[in-house]
Amino acid sequence: xxxxxxxxxxxxxxxxxxxxxxxxxxxxxxxxxxxxxxxxxxxxxxxxxxxxxxxxxxxxxxxxxxxxxxxxxxxxxxxxxxxxxxxxxxxxxxxxxxxxxxxxxxxxxxxxxxxxxxxxxxxxxxxxxxxxxxxxxxxxxxxxxxxxxxxxxxxxxxxxxxxxxxxxxxxxxxxxxxxxxxxxxxxxxxxxxxxxxxxxxxxxxxxxxxxxxxxxxxxxxxxxxxxxxxxxxxxxxxxxxxxxxxxxxxxxxxxxxxxxxxxxxxxxxxxxxxxxxxxxxxxxxxxxxxxxxxxxxxxxxxxxxxxxxx
Amino acid sequence: xxxxxxxxxxxxxxxxxxxxxxxxxxxxxxxxxxxxxxxxxxxxxxxxxxxxxxxxxxxxxxxxxxxxxxxxxxxxxxxxxxxxxxxxxxxxxxxxxxxxxxxxxxxxxxxxxxxxxxxxxxxxxxxxxxxxxxxxxxxxxxxxxxxxxxxxxxxxxxxxxxxxxxxxxxxxxxxxxxxxxxxxxxxxxxxxxxxxxxxxxxxxxxxxxxxxxxxxxxxxxxxxxxxxxxxxxxxxxxxxxxxxxxxxxxxxxxxxxxxxxxxxxxxxxxxxxxxxxxxxxxxxxxxxxxxxxxxxxxxxxxxxxxxxxxxxxxxxxxxxxxxxxxxxxxxxxxxxxxxxxxxxxxxxxxxxxxxxxxxxxxxxx
Numbered sequence: 001x002x003x004x005x006x007x008x009x010x011x012x013x014x015x016x017x018x019x020x021x022x023x024x025x026x027x028x029x030x031x032x033x034x035x036x037x038x039x040x041x042x043x044x045x046x047x048x049x050x051x052x053x054x055x056x057x058x059x060x061x062x063x064x065x066x067x068x069x070x071x072x073x074x075x076x077x078x079x080x081x082x083x084x085x086x087x088x089x090x091x092x093x094x095x096x097x098x099x100x101x102x103x104x105x106x107x108x109x110x111x112x113x114x115x116x117x118x119x120x121x122x123x124x125x126x127x128x129x130x131x132x133x134x135x136x137x138x139x140x141x142x143x144x145x146x147x148x149x150x151x152x153x154x155x156x157x158x159x160x161x162x163x164x165x166x167x168x169x170x171x172x173x174x175x176x177x178x179x180x181x182x183x184x185x186x187x188x189x190x191x192x193x194x195x196x197x198x199x200x201x202x203x204x205x206x207x208x209x210x211x212x213x214x215x216x217x218x219x220x221x222x223x224x225x226x227x228x229x230x231x232x233x234x235x236x237x238x239x240x241x242x243x244x245x246x247x248x249x250x251x252x253x254x255x256x257x258x259x260x261x262x263x264x265x266x267x268x269x270x271x272x273x274x275x276x277x278x279x280x281x282x283x284x285x286x287x288x289x290x291x292x293x294x295x296x297x298x299x300x301x302x303x304x305x306x307x308x309x310x
Numbered sequence: 311x312x313x314x315x316x317x318x319x320x321x322x323x324x325x326x327x328x329x330x331x332x333x334x335x336x337x338x339x340x341x342x343x344x345x346x347x348x349x350x351x352x353x354x355x356x357x358x359x360x361x362x363x364x365x366x367x368x369x370x371x372x373x374x375x376x377x378x379x380x381x382x383x384x385x386x387x388x389x390x391x392x393x394x395x396x397x398x399x400x401x402x403x404x405x406x407x408x409x410x411x412x413x414x415x416x417x418x419x420x421x422x423x424x425x426x427x428x429x430x431x432x433x434x435x436x437x438x439x440x441x442x443x444x445x446x447x448x449x450x451x452x453x454x455x456x457x458x459x460x461x462x463x464x465x466x467x468x469x470x471x472x473x474x475x476x477x478x479x480x481x482x483x484x485x486x487x488x489x490x491x492x493x494x495x496x497x498x499x500x501x502x503x504x505x506x507x508x509x510x511x512x513x514x515x516x517x518x519x520x521x522x523x524x525x526x527x528x529x530x531x532x533x534x535x536x537x538x539x540x541x542x543x544x545x546x547x548x549x550x551x552x553x554x555x556x557x558x559x560x561x562x563x564x565x566x567x568x569x570x571x572x573x574x575x576x577x578x579x580x581x582x583x584x585x586x587x588x589x590x591x592x593x594x595x596x597x598x599x600x601x602x603x604x605x606x607x608x609x610x611x612x613x614x615x616x617x618x619x620x621x622x623x624x625x626x627x628x629x630x631x632x633x634x635x636x637x638x639x640x641x642x643x644x645x646x647x648x649x650x651x652x653x654x655x656x657x658x659x660x661x662x663x664x665x666x667x668x669x670x671x672x673x674x675x
Contacts, residue, residue: 087513087514092514093511095325095328109519
């Protein structure tokens with residue numbers, strides 16, 4: 001029994017110059033209880049719009065969304081009572097401290113979490129009397145996650161929870177999200193960081209131009225690629241990368257400006273022996289050999305033909 | 311008392327008190343006006359600097375000077391000669407020079423055929439200085455009648471119709487009351503809510519199950535509370551520091567001001583619904599408040615406006631509000647004695663509420 005069902009969702013926005021922008025173009029998917037589900041795609045792909053329709057904050061142009069058995073359009077109050085929301089960019093009142101904000105927001109719900117406990121989860125207990133503007137960017141982001149948990153929600157929606165954070169704070173945030181997930185909460189997040197989706201999410205929906213182009217676990221998505229790994233190295237003598245493409249198991253080959261050859265391959269154990277043989281025959285030593293597994297970035301590239309737009 | 315609306319209301323009041331800067335200004339600003347207008351001495355009679363050139367130098371002429379001075383209308387100055395005095399007149403240091411002729415005091419009424427000229431030189435550009443001639447003329451007529459022994463046939467008896475003496479501050483205090491709640495309500499709501507929307511604070515609030523209605527009610531409650539503080543402070547400071555007289559009911563004064571606050575809050579919500587940025591909200595608020603401040607009679611009576619403009623101004627909410635407030639405060643009347651102004655206020659409450667409701671929609675949060 002899925003916890004969230006999205007059926008044939010469509011959202012059109014009127015354009016300033018006339019006409020319509022198709023922000024969400026007929027997408028359907030389901031989310032299972034207890035998973036960390038990621039909607040991944042470039043800015044403007046329709047991630048936030050999709051999320052906000054599920055949360056009941058925006059009205060769809062077509063299709064419907066069911067959250068915990070309630071329709072998010074017709075039973076908005078019931079949906080809002082049971083979910084936790086972190087908006088992509090939002091702030092809280094200037095003149096209330098963290099504790100007061102948590103208590104105030106908790107007061108809007110029939111079921112409430114202990115504010116002290118929430119601050120402990122996001123490691124902000126010492127800042128309980130601080131104002132939001134006295135927190136760093138990462139702390140503010142963590143606090144807004146704490147606020148999304150005030151009502152003991154079953155599902156937590158996090159819209160770009162790590163955007164604007166430095167790499168260290170981002171990793172720290174991933175720990176919090178895992179911790180919340182371990183407390184039994186289903187997590188739906190959006191991100192345009194492929195690495196984040198790959199390490200954090202159980203399942204990923206790749207969304208581009210309002211359509212879901214692929215949906216599976218990160219592993220499966222990568223394994224379905226034609227080239228699941230990359231092999232890169234330098235050579236003693238310069239040569240034409242086209243020659244490398246003739247070796248068994250090499251799907252594509254290229255050479256970058258720094259003299260590094262990069263081969264797209266499926267199976268390293270299949271490619272390496274003939275490659276070594278070739279190098280021996282040519283009397284051309286291979287240096288700095290590196291084999292790396294393909295990642296979601298490669299999946300996105302393969303599916304959309306373009307790199308993710310930052 | 312455990313409802314989300316009430317919790318939000320309490321939080322709002324907390325925030326109002328913690329935002330010390332804006333609280334300070336919204337309370338101090340009206341008092342500043344009261345202080346400034348309290349400094350002007352609009353009510354004390356004007357006095358004129360005059361120089362007497364006594365060419366008669368008799369006890370009778372000295373008596374005349376003493377009598378004129380006892381009127382409390384003149385300040386006596388002495389710049390010496392006539393020419394020196396004329397110089398000072400040109401500079402504006404003197405309003406007039408009164409030359410007492412040498413015959414004065416020694417004149418025999420039986421023998422005198424032609425009146426002796428009694429020269430008064432005044433500053434022609436100072437219209438009010440004309441009054442010096444008028445006063446002197448009146449004085450000399452009485453003097454003539456006395457010396458010739460002619461009985462006085464008539465005397466003017468002045469009767470004040472108004473039961474009390476209204477000072478300018480008594481007039482201005484209800485004006486400042488109306489102005490203060492107009493500014494803090496319209497600007498406070500319009501700018502405050504637009505800022506909340508710009509920073510997505512409202513959107514975050516609407517992501518909880520709280521109803522937009524609850525939020526609006528809590529804001530209205532907060533601003534009514536603020537208005538109550540302003541009213542208390544303005545009336546209190548006016549009454550005890552500036553001795554402003556309130557002749558009517560304090561309760562009515564407060565209730566009518568709060569009714570006005572509702573209208574201005576609605577206008578604020580209307581602006582907040584229309585303005586996309588804080589800057590626009592500020593400009594739009596000023597477009598509502600500034601003309602009303604000058605036209606509706608905060609400082610001067612709108613009776614001085616051209617007739618057509620006056621007719622339009624009569625229908626502005628602040629005009630009717632001030633009419634009733636002044637009626638209560640200055641004339642000790644009940645609001646029911648102003649049915650038209652009450653009807654206009656009531657109409658504005660309804661119209662402004664509809665405007666606010668139409669303009670401020672949930673989906674624009």
